[in-house]
Amino acid sequence: MSRLFETRPDDDGLPGPERRIAVLVLVLGTLMAVIDTTMINIALPSIARDLNVSASRAVWVLSLFQIVCAATLLLFASLSELLSRRRLYVAGLALFTLASLGAALSRSLETLLVFRALQGLGAAATLSIGPSLYRVIFPTRLLGAAMGVSALVVAGGYASGPTLGGLVLAVTDWPWLFAMHVPLGLLALSLALRALPAEPRRRGGFDMLGAALSATMLASFFLGLDALGHGAGVGKILMLLAASLVAGWLFLRRQRRASHPLLPLSLFDEPRFTLAVLVSGLAFVGQGLAFVALSFLYQQEMGLSPLQTAWLFTPWPLTIMFAAPLAGRLADRVNPAALSTSGLVLLLCGLMSLAMLADDAGVIDSLWRTALCGLGFGLFQAPNNREMMSSVPKARSANASGMMSTTRTIGQSLGVALVGLFLAAGLGSVQASLWLGCVALSGAVLISLRRIPLTSAPSRESERQCPSPHSD
Structure with a gap:
């Protein structure tokens, strides 16, 4: 440290x-x-x-x-x-x-x-x-x-x-x-x-219309997911999701024309940034889905108490806390795309092992599988975030940061909503929901493999060429 x-x-x-x-x-x-x-x-x-x-x-x-x-x-x-x-x-x-x-x-x-x-x-x-x-x-x-x-x-x-x-x-x-x-x-x-370091402020206006469209798009999306999770009427859900789609389409059109766009679409001209965003979204869908599905698995199908369920969840964040700083330091020395891909593979293996967990499995049998998921996610997250932040100019790092947080929130919420939809529609057992998470993570692995050749290990030469970003 x-x-x-x-x-x-x-x-x-x-x-x-x-x-x-x-x-x-x-x-x-x-x-x-x-x-x-x-x-x-x-x-x-x-x-x-x-x-x-x-x-x-x-x-x-x-x-x-x-x-x-x-x-x-x-x-x-x-x-x-x-x-x-x-x-x-x-x-x-x-x-x-x-x-x-x-x-x-x-x-x-x-x-x-x-x-x-x-x-x-x-x-x-x-x-x-x-x-x-x-x-x-x-x-x-x-x-x-x-x-x-x-x-x-x-x-x-x-x-x-x-x-x-x-x-x-x-x-x-x-x-x-x-x-x-x-x-x-x-x-x-x-x-x-x-x-906190002082910085010069940008001269120019603010995209008020883009801000209103962005807030409408995201609020309608999350309200729709919330309505889906609480079993609201189909008409209400479709209306909210349709409003989100329309606002999203108008938002993208606005961003192409705005002099000071809320989300500069030029960020996505960089393949490393675009692929990191896609991988992050799918990974958080898998994690959000797993957290909810495992609660049902442990309590409804394995008959455990809420306290026992919390205990079985503990290895996931604890191993992230162990692995994330280690992965972050490694990402400064080796190819961060390759490192985060290896973490995704471990996360996928862990979630597959949980999907195959027997109803009469012992505590230790559950703990190691959850720990494997946390280890994989910890190895994935920090290098992937490094890719997202380092692939754009420093002048655009605030926009990249906002996109990172939004992607995480949307991914987790979508994963939660998918579990509710999957179970409400009677599409299978809780294990089937976990397999759905495995599908999302498999997509993340395939996308992440594509970006490994685009990324090289960080070099001291490139580090020294970066000017100081904090000046008055």
Whole structure:
């Protein structure tokens, strides 16, 4: 870990001491946003009871946060060029912290939902540009290791959220789940103002029409998936998905003509970036699908309790936390496309082994298969993120960062929705859903194999040619 903060005379990025503080800011901001999602799951029954609402209405405490966050990731990534990433990240932290205080003080569902929507906006502002800030903070020679840190933080957040939520609820009430963000947010804000690098702002306008079309496209898409997962009428689902398709078509047309596009389509002229996005989307479809399908497998078909199910899930994020930093460091030395492809192969093997798991399998038999999935995903994610970020000019890294976060969110949500659709339509057992995830991962492997010849191992020569991106 100390290697991440060593400074060489020819390094771009921040000096070592400033780098430590800036990384702590990103870690705190990411953890608050990620932990919030998984932690609030545990509190939904308590919220429904205390606010005297139905369980179906209480679910909106989680869904609204996710929909608002997902629908505005691209918007904030583009807006960061106009405002600067430092200003946007600080504003996002401040909004998330204030909204967390408002959510903790809420005494009605309507008030709570308003503050949850504001939390979603704050989280989107930080998550959309977080990966691109790693590229500004760290020298190019350590970009893979930095992406490993990012993957480690996300995995740690997802792993610790349910446990932390359970511990808090064991000693106090659900408002404290929101209140605990306030001191962390204030600490992150004070450090961000001190350590995040200043950047020049882009001159020019902002694509307001593109932003409206992007938000409509993504919000309609996620509302459609949410309706699908809750068994809404076919007409409503089709209307929402059709609105998403129409808005998406208009959005792409707008991006070709806009002088300052929200998502510069020239990013996809680079095959390495395009292939990395496709591979990432399919990988997250497989992971999102597996997480939901395994919950049904362990509890409904194997007869395990929720606590036992949580225990069987634990190796997945834990092995990601072990493998991601290692893979990130390796990606700075070897071909990152080849490394991430090998991780996808391991993930596919792990998911296939889970799909073949017998109903009377023992705990150890389940644990090693889940650990294999986590090991594969950990080896895949950081090198793939490095490919995505390093294949575009630094001036476009904020757009690439927003696309990375949006792809992850869409992939996971689509995987969850596919499980619901698969089971609701009676298309087979839970194992059949896991095989569907294997199909998605097989597609990811095939696409990833195509990009290996396009990518070479990072060289010191190319690292030294990258100018420093942070200047006033």
